[in-house]
Amino acid sequence: MTTTTHTNRTDAATGTKRRHWIVEVLSAVARLVRHRREAAQLLEMDDHELADIGLSRSDVIHALNGSMLHDPTRELSRLAGPRQ
Template sequence: MTMTTAYPVLPLAAGTLARALGNAFNLVVVSVKAVARAIRHRRDAQMLASLDGRMLADIGITRADVHDAFSEPLWADPTALLSERAIERRINRARLRVVTWEGDSKAFRRPPTNRPARQAI
């Protein structure tokens, strides 16, 4: 008499199939969210492109930055480049301000006056 062992094949296969389907569904959901986010960011960058140069300067970017952002591939986020450029300019402006006030020879100085000092009588 031989003994055979029965392995529960169906529950293991069902669990593996459920995990595989769940992973596939998750991949589809993540892809759809990425496409929706890319469309939203492109729309935001398009709105920035419609602003004039003065308004772009207030934000800290230039028309060339907007052009560079739209030159990137479709899957790249154009707003990320615009954000980086604005931050770089803000940091450089702050660095210039610190150097200027520390007594650099190129810093703004009040012109000398040739008037005599006021004297109290």
């Protein structure tokens, strides 16, 4: 007896889209975690070093105190931008 399996192309495409979506979400979460870690490392700099890049310690703290779902580096870029 022979068994034949038929694959529905729509199901395969949906599975591929779902995997792609999962990869995109995981990549975004990893990027957010990395950016939060990098922003937190700015607190290790002294006030003069922060001023050299157009930021204050309170700017960094403000950016890190935002929602965990928001990228603090975007806020830091916005804060540093007008001063340059």
